[in-house]
Amino acid sequence: MGGILVYALHDDEGNFNRNSLGAISEAADLAGDLGSEAAAVVVGEVADDACAGLGAYGAGKVYRARSAPEGLAQPIVDVMAKVTQEEGFSYALFGGGLLGFEIGAGLTARLSAGVTMEVTDVRVQDGKLVAVRPVLQDSAVVDVGYVGEPGVIIGRLNAFDAVERDGGSAEVVDIEIELSEWSTKARMVKRGEQRGDEVNIEDADILVGGGRGLGEAENFKLAEELAEALGGAVAATRAVVDAGWYPYSAQIGQTGKTVAPKLYLAAGVSGAIQHKVGMQSSENILAINKDPNAPIFEFCDLGIVGDLHKILPKLTEAVRAKKGG
Numbered sequence: 001m002g003g004i005l006v007y008a009l010h011d012d013e014g015n016f017n018r019n020s021l022g023a024i025s026e027a028a029d030l031a032g033d034l035g036s037e038a039a040a041v042v043v044g045e046v047a048d049d050a051c052a053g054l055g056a057y058g059a060g061k062v063y064r065a066r067s068a069p070e071g072l073a074q075p076i077v078d079v080m081a082k083v084t085q086e087e088g089f090s091y092a093l094f095g096g097g098l099l100g101f102e103i104g105a106g107l108t109a110r111l112s113a114g115v116t117m118e119v120t121d122v123r124v125q126d127g128k129l130v131a132v133r134p135v136l137q138d139s140a141v142v143d144v145g146y147v148g149e150p151g152v153i154i155g156r157l158n159a160f161d162a163v164e165r166d167g168g169s170a171e172v173v174d175i176e177i178e179l180s181e182w183s184t185k186a187r188m189v190k191r192g193e194q195r196g197d198e199v200n201i202e203d204a205d206i207l208v209g210g211g212r213g214l215g216e217a218e219n220f221k222l223a224e225e226l227a228e229a230l231g232g233a234v235a236a237t238r239a240v241v242d243a244g245w246y247p248y249s250a251q252i253g254q255t256g257k258t259v260a261p262k263l264y265l266a267a268g269v270s271g272a273i274q275h276k277v278g279m280q281s282s283e284n285i286l287a288i289n290k291d292p293n294a295p296i297f298e299f300c301d302l303g304i305v306g307d308l309h310k311i312l313p314k315l316t317e318a319v320r321a322k323k324g325g
C-alpha cells in the first residue's frame, strides 16, 4: 500500500498554512493505520529546517521542488503528479482552501483519479481510505470509497487539526521538475493576504458576526465594540463583504471561512444556508434580528427579536460593566 502525499502551502516567508499542517497531521494518522507513510510536497525556495520541521506534524519525507513557482495551481499539479506517480503514492490529500481545490481538481484530471471534495473526515476501512463528506446542504453525510489509485481527497477548510508531535524531523528530498508547457503561461505578480485587525477569526473563542442589518459600513463599530468588550473578534457575512463594508478575511460561510467558536453572536444576519455552513458548529449561537421569521432563529440557541442598533450598545455597556470597566 502506497502512502499519502500532502501538498504543503506556504507564504513568502516560508510559514506553512494551518490547513496544510492539519492535512499532514491527518495523513500521518491515517498512514499509521494503513501501515504506510505520510509525505509532503513543498514548492519553491523553503529552508531545509522549515521543510524538515514538517516532520513534527507527521511527515516522514518532504519532496521539495525549488524551481517551481509557489502559489500557481498548474506548476504544483506538475509536481504533485510527478511525485505521486514516481513514488507510488496511493492518495493525495489537500487541506482545503481555494488553491487546494484548484490543485486537487487539476491533479485528479491529470491522473484520471477519483476525487472527493469538501471532506470533513477520513477513516481507514478494509485497508483503504474512506472519505466522509456532507451533502444536501450539510443535512446528511456520505462515505466515499475509491475503486482505483490514486485517490484525491480535498478537505473542507479547517476540517483537519494541526497536531504537533514530539521530535519528528522529516527527510528533505530535492526533486527536479520539468513544467508542462501550459504551466508556464501564468506568472505570479504578487502574493498577499488581506487581514482584518490582524485577528484570525478561525482562532477566536468569541465572534460577533455582522450582517447587512448593520445598515452601513460605519456601524461595524457596534460589532467591534462588543467584540472588544467580550475579548473576541468580528466576523461578517458575504453580503457585507461584497458591499465593501468589511474585509474578505472576516467572511464566514461556504465561500469564506469555517469557524467553531464557543460563542457566535450574529447581529443583523439572516442565516442563509451559505452562511450557516460556516458557523453552525459554534458551541453557542446567539442571534439578534428584527425579523422574527429570519432563518437564523431556526438554528440559534438564543434569539433576540429587536433592533440591533439599540441592543448592541446596551450589550456592550453591560459586558463592560460586568467586567468592571
Ligand SMILES: Cc1cc2nc3c(=O)[nH]c(=O)nc-3n(C[C@H](O)[C@H](O)[C@H](O)COP(=O)(O)OP(=O)(O)OC[C@H]3O[C@@H](n4cnc5c(N)ncnc54)[C@H](O)[C@@H]3O)c2cc1C
Pocket: 210, 211, 212, 213, 214, 236, 237, 238, 239, 240, 251, 252, 253, 254, 255, 256, 257, 267, 268, 269, 270, 271, 272, 273, 274, 275, 278, 288, 289, 290, 291, 294, 306, 307, 308, 309
Ligand atoms: C454560491 C454562493 C455562495 C455564498 N457564500 C456565502 C458565504 O460564504 N457567506 C455568506 O455569509 N453568504 C454567502 N452567500 C450569500 C448568502 O446567500 C446570503 O445572501 C448572505 O449570507 C446574506 O447576508 P446577510 O445575512 O448579511 O444579509 P441579509 O440576508 O440581507 O440579512 C440581513 C438581516 O438583517 C436583519 N436586519 C435588518 N435590519 C436590522 C436591524 N436594525 N436590527 C436587527 N436585524 C436587522 C434582517 O431582518 C435580515 O434578516 C453565498 C451565496 C451564494 C449564491
